[in-house]
Amino acid sequence: MSTTGSSPAPAQSVRIAVIGAGMMGHGIAQVFALAGHSVTITDAHAPTLASALSRVEANLIDLGEDVSAVRRIRPVESLAEAVRDADFVVEAASENLELKRKLFAEVEAAAPAGAVLASNTSVIPITEIMRNLTRRERAVGTHWWNPPFLVPLVEVIGTEWTSDATIAFTMALHEGAGKTPVHVKKDVPGFVGNRLQHALWREAVSLVEHGICDAETVDTVIKASFGRRLAVLGPLENADLVGTDLTLAIHQTVLPAIEARPGPSPYLETLVKEGRLGMKSGEGFRRWTPEEQAALKKRVVDHLKKARD
Numbered sequence: 001m002s003t004t005g006s007s008p009a010p011a012q013s014v015r016i017a018v019i020g021a022g023m024m025g026h027g028i029a030q031v032f033a034l035a036g037h038s039v040t041i042t043d044a045h046a047p048t049l050a051s052a053l054s055r056v057e058a059n060l061i062d063l064g065e066d067v068s069a070v071r072r073i074r075p076v077e078s079l080a081e082a083v084r085d086a087d088f089v090v091e092a093a094s095e096n097l098e099l100k101r102k103l104f105a106e107v108e109a110a111a112p113a114g115a116v117l118a119s120n121t122s123v124i125p126i127t128e129i130m131r132n133l134t135r136r137e138r139a140v141g142t143h144w145w146n147p148p149f150l151v152p153l154v155e156v157i158g159t160e161w162t163s164d165a166t167i168a169f170t171m172a173l174h175e176g177a178g179k180t181p182v183h184v185k186k187d188v189p190g191f192v193g194n195r196l197q198h199a200l201w202r203e204a205v206s207l208v209e210h211g212i213c214d215a216e217t218v219d220t221v222i223k224a225s226f227g228r229r230l231a232v233l234g235p236l237e238n239a240d241l242v243g244t245d246l247t248l249a250i251h252q253t254v255l256p257a258i259e260a261r262p263g264p265s266p267y268l269e270t271l272v273k274e275g276r277l278g279m280k281s282g283e284g285f286r287r288w289t290p291e292e293q294a295a296l297k298k299r300v301v302d303h304l305k306k307a308r309d
């Protein structure tokens with residue numbers, strides 16, 4: 001595709017290359033394959049690459065989707081071979097700036113000159129990842145959410161160098177694959193979704209840190225109140241619903257009282273220092289038995305499937 005010309009129409013079948021076959025990468029490959037695109041996928045960890053197709057297949061069966069879509073995904077050991085004929089490359093390797101920079105240097109050397117190059121980083125500015133590329137007008141962020149085949153949003157992030165054609169192609173590609181792409185116009189850390197999410201998490205940790213309530217209560221308050229509405233009523237829709245005047249009055253009282261420190265909470269730092277790492281160590285903010293962990297994960301997937309249907 002041309003990344004410099006006018007907005008291209010979304011191609012019928014695009015050649016996609018996915019770098020990283022972990023939690024996000026295999027799911028992204030699945031979405032594109034299900035949309036009819038041909039996909040190559042690569043991973044530096046051989047067992048992860050070897051299990052990619054069986055994980056996609058299991059997902060498709062569980063979701064009641066067309067299992068034959070898995071045949072459109074081709075696992076490839078070499079990154080250069082994976083991207084050689086690609087129209088669109090999406091990187092979903094580990095969240096490490098130096099690694100991502102190194103990967104995109106390799107991608108740029110091997111991929112076609114017109115291919116769009118995307119990173120699925122959660123929070124790292126795309127500008128930082130892509131600044132050393134030669135053709136930065138075709139570099140973009142595509143921030144998916146986990147699991148990629150059940151959460152609709154993809155944030156499409158442009159840098160100061162990204163061309164309009166690159167944004168248009170990327171938006172159309174993801175919309176065509178059944179996702180809900182949104183254009184993030186400035187490349188800020190955390191983009192839009194994770195800035196909003198972690199503004200809430202900062203206050204959640206602070207409430208526990210200051211003994212205002214325990215961790216379970218924080219989660220109950222959210223799930224049993226505004227969390228119920230969030231999927232159909234965004235905060236700014238809600239502000240308009242109750243009135244911007246009431247919103248202003250609330251902010252005048254509440255904002256001076258809520259957490260505003262710029263760094264992470266010392267309470268969170270202590271948890272990590274003490275090895276209370278959450279479910280993987282059996283305890284974080286709360287204790288988790290293996291049964292409780294499994295039940296929570298199942299609740300989330302069941303809820304997302306219901307929302308999809």
Ligand SMILES: NC(=O)c1ccc[n+]([C@@H]2O[C@H](COP(=O)([O-])OP(=O)(O)OC[C@H]3O[C@@H](n4cnc5c(N)ncnc54)[C@H](O)[C@@H]3O)[C@@H](O)[C@H]2O)c1
Nearest residue numbers: 020022023024043044045048092093094095121122144146
């Ligand atoms: N997990 C999430 O909820 C989530 C959501 C949105 C975005 N992301 C982002 O997506 C990216 C991937 O996250 P994940 O959760 O899938 O992680 P993951 O650890 O499950 O997968 C990362 C994969 O990258 C592979 N990898 C590492 N170095 C590589 C290299 N040099 N070449 C090829 N493959 C390499 C690893 O072997 C691993 O399989 C990260 O940037 C992460 O921040 C994650």
